Amino acid sequence: MALIATPFISIYRTGIESPNGLLAAGGELTPAWLVDAYRKGIFPWYSDEVPILWWSPDPRMILLPAQFKRRRSLAKRLRHGGFSVTLDQQFTQVVEACAAPRKNEPGLWINPDMRRAYQRLHELGIAHSIEVHRDGELVGGLYGLAMGPGFFGESMFSRQPDASKIALAYLAGAMQRHGGALIDCQMHTPHLASLGATTVARSTFINYLEQWLPEKAFRLSPPAHQTPSVPASPWLAAIPSGAEAE
Numbered sequence: 625m626a627l628i629a630t631p632f633i634s635i636y637r638t639g640i641e642s643p644n645g646l647l648a649a650g651g652e653l654t655p656a657w658l659v660d661a662y663r664k665g666i667f668p669w670y671s672d673e674v675p676i677l678w679w680s681p682d683p684r685m686i687l688l689p690a691q692f693k694r695r696r697s698l699a700k701r702l703r704h705g706g707f708s709v710t711l712d713q714q715f716t717q718v719v720e721a722c723a724a725p726r727k728n729e730p731g732l733w734i735n736p737d738m739r740r741a742y743q744r745l746h747e748l749g750i751a752h753s754i755e756v757h758r759d760g761e762l763v764g765g766l767y768g769l770a771m772g773p774g775f776f777g778e779s780m781f782s783r784q785p786d787a788s789k790i791a792l793a794y795l796a797g798a799m800q801r802h803g804g805a806l807i808d809c810q811m812h813t814p815h816l817a818s819l820g821a822t823t824v825a826r827s828t829f830i831n832y833l834e835q836w837l838p839e840k841a842f843r844l845s846p847p848a849h850q851t852p853s854v855p856a857s858p859w860l861a862a863i864p865s866g867a868e869a870e
Contacts, residue, residue: 645681645826649674653741655748659852662769662776663837665830667810672735682826685809685816692796693820701786702793707763709794710755711863715746718753718765722779734779742778745769750854751778754791754863763787766795772855773805773836792819798862805836 647666651657653676661667661678670677694702701707719742723734745751750771756764764787766780775795780788796807808829809821824832843853 645679647678647680649677651676651678653737655741655745655750656850656852658741658745659750659769659771659842659854662771662808663833663839663842665808665826665833667776667778668738669733671733679810680826681811683812683823684826684829685812685821685823686829686832687792687796687807687809687816687819687821689796689800689804689807691820691822692793692800693818694793698786698789698793702790705786705790706758707787707790708757709790709863710757711860712746712752714755714762714765715751715753715767716743717762718755718767718781719743719779721762721765721781721783722767724781742767748851750852752860754795756787756790758784758787764791766791768808770857770860771837772841772857773799773803773859774808774833775799775804775806775857776808777810789819794863798859802859802862804857804859806832 653668658668664680665684666678666680668676669679719734719739723739742751746753750769751767752770753767754765755762761783763784764780764782766777766788768775768777768779770776780791782788798804799807807821809816812821812823837855841855843850
């Protein structure tokens with residue numbers, strides 16, 4: 625595997641066939657490096673025992689906000705479940721909950737370095753969390769990066785049935801109503817497919833990014849440790865803090 629020495633250039637267009645989507649190893653988890661990666665359809669995913677691994681799978685799972693499936697049981701929970709939804713009120717707690725061990729899932733990939741990296745992106749206003757509460761307790765949520773009309777989902781969790789679905793419903797609803805275009809789900813899962821996510825070719829996904837997140841909308845000049853500037857995501861304001869789920 626190649627060792628990344630500079631921010632990503634053309635390697636993302638090819639990838640490695642096995643394992644699917646592995647591009648390179650090495651690099652850094654600085655804000656500038658991460659933003660440059662996500663803008664090009666690349667994300668980090670690795671364990672403590674190996675170098676940072678960078679991925680861009682083919683096909684790619686995405687969710688177009690208008691295609692989110694609000695099934696009858698979820699609609700009922702949204703109306704009568706007693707849940708409330710907030711934005712960016714408990715980012716650290718959401719990431720920690722997503723990083724916790726889960727039944728039937730080997731390994732932990734949201735390691736301390738990853739948690740610190742996304743916390744820094746949150747402090748810069750790039751990474752965001754949606755929290756779901758019931759009876760004053762955090763019971764579900766998700767987090768990821770918001771850049772312009774795109775949201776790059778990293779992980780979600782539930783401590784009560786459908787709690788993470790409620791977070792995703794709010795995200796998709798806000799994006800659909802206020803100019804959001806694409807939720808990146810990274811890899812296929814039956815759970816996300818049941819909610820309306822679909823797979824597209826990596827080339828199609830990269831074309832979406834080039835259309836909606838053009839390079840000129842970013843500030844990513846050397847050095848790599850410079851604080852990046854990303855296009856605003858006005859749809860975030862449609863997720864009011866403390867909103868009753870509906």
